[in-house]
Amino acid sequence: MTPDSQYKDKIDFYLSSLDELGEVLINQEGSTGITKAVLRIILGTMMASKGAVIGVKRTRCNILSSHGVKTETSNFKIDTSQKESLLKFKNSNLNKTQFKRIFNSNGSDTLSNFFKILDPSIVVPLFHKENLLGIVALSKKFTGEVYKTVDRNVLEIICNHLTDSLYNQELITSIKDKRMELRLKVLELQTLFDISLSLNSVLDIDELSSEVLIRSVSTLNASSGFILKTQKNSPILSVLSSFNADEEKLKDAMFSKSSVPFKSIWKEKESIKISNHKDNPLLIKSGYKECLVSPIIGKRNILGCIVLGDKESREGIIPFEKNDIDILEALSSQAGIAMDNAKLFEDINAAKRFNESIMGSIATTVITINLLGEIDSINKAGKTLFGDKAKGIIGEHYSYFFAKDKNLCSAIDSAEHELETLSELNTSLLTKSRSTKVNFSVAPLKDEKSSHIGLVVAIEDITEQSKIKNTFKRYVSKSVVDQLLDDDQKLNLGGEEREVTVLFSDIRGFTAMSEKMKPKEVVSTLNSYFSEMIDIIFKYDGTLDKIVGDELMVVFGAPISREDDAARAVKTAIGMVESLKKFNKKRIDKGKVPVNAGIGINKGKVISGNIGSKDQMDYTVIGDTVNLGARLCSFAGPLKIIISKSVQGEIGGDFKTRKLEAIKVKGKRKPVEIFKVLT
Amino acid sequence: MFLINLEKSTVVNSIGVSILIEIIEKLQEVDGKLAYCNLASIVEKTFNIMGLTKYSTIYKDEEAGISDLAS
Numbered sequence: 131m132t133p134d135s136q137y138k139d140k141i142d143f144y145l146s147s148l149d150e151l152g153e154v155l156i157n158q159e160g161s162t163g164i165t166k167a168v169l170r171i172i173l174g175t176m177m178a179s180k181g182a183v184i185g186v187k188r189t190r191c192n193i194l195s196s197h198g199v200k201t202e203t204s205n206f207k208i209d210t211s212q213k214e215s216l217l218k219f220k221n222s223n224l225n226k227t228q229f230k231r232i233f234n235s236n237g238s239d240t241l242s243n244f245f246k247i248l249d250p251s252i253v254v255p256l257f258h259k260e261n262l263l264g265i266v267a268l269s270k271k272f273t274g275e276v277y278k279t280v281d282r283n284v285l286e287i288i289c290n291h292l293t294d295s296l297y298n299q300e301l302i303t304s305i306k307d308k309r310m311e312l313r314l315k316v317l318e319l320q321t322l323f324d325i326s327l328s329l330n331s332v333l334d335i336d337e338l339s340s341e342v343l344i345r346s347v348s349t350l351n352a353s354s355g356f357i358l359k360t361q362k363n364s365p366i367l368s369v370l371s372s373f374n375a376d377e378e379k380l381k382d383a384m385f386s387k388s389s390v391p392f393k394s395i396w397k398e399k400e401s402i403k404i405s406n407h408k409d410n411p412l413l414i415k416s417g418y419k420e421c422l423v424s425p426i427i428g429k430r431n432i433l434g435c436i437v438l439g440d441k442e443s444r445e446g447i448i449p450f451e452k453n454d455i456d457i458l459e460a461l462s463s464q465a466g467i468a469m470d471n472a473k474l475f476e477d478i479n480a481a482k483r484f485n486e487s488i489m490g491s492i493a494t495t496v497i498t499i500n501l502l503g504e505i506d507s508i509n510k511a512g513k514t515l516f517g518d519k520a521k522g523i524i525g526e527h528y529s530y531f532f533a534k535d536k537n538l539c540s541a542i543d544s545a546e547h548e549l550e551t552l553s554e555l556n557t558s559l560l561t562k563s564r565s566t567k568v569n570f571s572v573a574p575l576k577d578e579k580s581s582h583i584g585l586v587v588a589i590e591d592i593t594e595q596s597k598i599k600n601t602f603k604r605y606v607s608k609s610v611v612d613q614l615l616d617d618d619q620k621l622n623l624g625g626e627e628r629e630v631t632v633l634f635s636d637i638r639g640f641t642a643m644s645e646k647m648k649p650k651e652v653v654s655t656l657n658s659y660f661s662e663m664i665d666i667i668f669k670y671d672g673t674l675d676k677i678v679g680d681e682l683m684v685v686f687g688a689p690i691s692r693e694d695d696a697a698r699a700v701k702t703a704i705g706m707v708e709s710l711k712k713f714n715k716k717r718i719d720k721g722k723v724p725v726n727a728g729i730g731i732n733k734g735k736v737i738s739g740n741i742g743s744k745d746q747m748d749y750t751v752i753g754d755t756v757n758l759g760a761r762l763c764s765f766a767g768p769l770k771i772i773i774s775k776s777v778q779g780e781i782g783g784d785f786k787t788r789k790l791e792a793i794k795v796k797g798k799r800k801p802v803e804i805f806k807v808l809t
Numbered sequence: 810m811f812l813i814n815l816e817k818s819t820v821v822n823s824i825g826v827s828i829l830i831e832i833i834e835k836l837q838e839v840d841g842k843l844a845y846c847n848l849a850s851i852v853e854k855t856f857n858i859m860g861l862t863k864y865s866t867i868y869k870d871e872e873a874g875i876s877d878l879a880s
Contacts, residue, residue: 309860314823317823317855344820344851348820348851349822351824444828
């Protein structure tokens with residue numbers, strides 16, 4: 131073999147190696163694959179038995195690929211000074227003496243130690259600009275030859291390509307890292323977005339706070355956290371929720387907003403990071419090495435704070451960054467809005483309950499109808515009025531629900547179109563029953579901006595009252611009028627003289643009694659009292675002449691006289707007293723004041739007829755007899771009946787009476803003889 | 810395929826995600842696959858945002874995952 135042909139073979143050998151390298155660089159994917167393949171080419175080309183490709187990141191070295199050498203670890207340390215020394219050999223290589231001078235440090239985890247094991251003959255630093263990306267180290271050739279210049283040159287070419295490849299790998303990794311970072315940012319934004327969404331859907335403070343806390347802990351990689359809440363009238367902060375935290379520790383700890391570190395947070399209203407303060411009470415109480423505290427700021431005051439502790443990483447606990455504080459602040463401000471909202475919602479609910487209880491206590495039925503004509507609400511009185519029918523009322527159209535009450539439907543219809551209040555008195559409510567009498571009114575419903583939002587229907591059940599009123603009508607005026615209409619002669623305005631018996635009753639001490647009661651109670655007491663009394667008056671065919679305040683005037687014998695007028699009057703009086711006794715017993719049982727009425731009865735001549743003005747005309751009786759009757763009533767004690775001699779003479783022995791001392795009456799010279807009816 | 814039941818995980822942070830990504834990469838080298846089941850909605854959302862779901866499968870529950878694995 132001539133030196134020339136030997137030289138040519140060598141060149142062919144190197145060229146084929148470079149060709150293979152090109153293919154590897156184009157086809158191989160992933161840094162390990164490339165470094166493995168490149169190391170194989172290097173070892174083959176250089177005919178070396180052992181070698182390694184080492185990746186360098188800052189001061190950490192990592193065996194990317196090795197051959198013929200075994201170590202316990204693949205990670206080593208490299209000093210900054212060693213890196214600086216290598217920089218002199220950029221685009222070049224080091225021989226044994228050169229690198230031994232640099233890599234002379236001790237320690238099993240150092241790169242120097244690895245080189246002791248590998249014992250390389252040649253070392254190539256892989257620099258991209260000033261940045262050391264890796265190192266290629268080769269042992270001596272297995273042929274025993276020394277590395278020639280041409281070997282070194284070819285090795286350099288291969289290593290330059292390897293540098294490019296490592297640099298590309300690094301770029302790809304950093305793009306991957308950047309993409310990861312970007313995704314983390316998206317996650318942070320999504321978290322903020324999610325929380326603002328839950329603000330609108332979750333209104334329970336506990337649920338919200340735990341959601342905010344979990345999101346904060348996970349977004350910031352904190353190991354745990356808890357939320358403290360301010361309490362009314364106390365500086366002590368209570369634990370609202372906690373996540374991953376040491377519950378026992380929190381239970382025992384007492385946090386006060388007037389102590390360190392909360393005092394300054396409350397004052398400055400800014401988030402803080404507490405670290406390197408072994409004496410900080412919050413770190414001691416929570417057991418954290420480091421923590422972030424962010425105040426939850428409400429509209430008016432600070433509602434509490436979020437505490438996050440100990441940021442985790444793959445390498446253990448690391449310090450929180452500035453960015454973490456910003457994110458936590460964003461989250462806690464959301465929490466502030468949420469807690470304000472939840473409080474507002476609670477307040478609104480309380481106001482609603484208050485309104486509902488007012489509506490519920492009203493005896494009048496109140497129904498609201500929306501713009502679609504559907505019934506939106508009905509109060510308690512309404513539910514009572516309609517009974518079972520009220521069950522399906524909500525959402526039903528008014529024209530269906532009140533189908534039987536055409537007048538009510540047309541009133542609702544007109545009120546809606548005219549936007550006016552319409553009412554009707556004493557009308558039937560067929561939806562309930564034929565006998566139900568009501569007053570109703572329909573009014574347009576407006577919101578705070580005065581825009582029309584529906585209608586409100588108020589229905590007052592007057593069935594009971596109308597019974598009394600109707601009977602009053604029948605007996606006091608209507609029947610009298612009817613009877614009078616039958617007999618035209620009696621319709622003279624001047625009137626006629628006739629003999630009648632008049633009965634007066636009034637309540638003893640009524641003024642004093644009514645002063646002690648509420649007006650509503652006075653009216654209800656009088657109504658039930660009159661209704662009891664009038665029942666008895668009707669029983670004995672008395673004509674209720676008038677009711678003035680607490681006073682009743684009843685006439686027996688007008689317009690039509692009967693023989694037993696006086697006897698019926700006395701029977702009525704006795705019946706009234708007995709009924710009152712029962713009535714009072716019930717009242718006393720209920721702790722109410724008894725109603726004590728006194729009754730006076732007189733008989734004699736009166737003038738009867740329609741008396742009054744053209745507009746207000748009443749059929750009544752007037753005269754001395756009437757006046758004396760009223761006087762006798764005022765003499766009667768509680769639940770006592772006083773009658774005049776004329777009455778006593780008429781009733782004879784039918785009732786037991788006792789003569790009392792004669793009384794003096796204004797306008798009469800002689801004292802008037804009076805009798806008490808013994809009951 | 811590896812199936813991880815995340816029934817008891819209420820939430821996941823980025824460290825958890827990075828560990829899972831590493832597992833996915835390691836499995837890809839040996840043609841393996843990673844799958845999860847019983848994900849909480851926050852966890853599933855996080856996985857989506859972090860791009861995990863492109864390289865792994867989510868099953869409703871263990872049964873669904875195993876039956877798919879068997880087929």
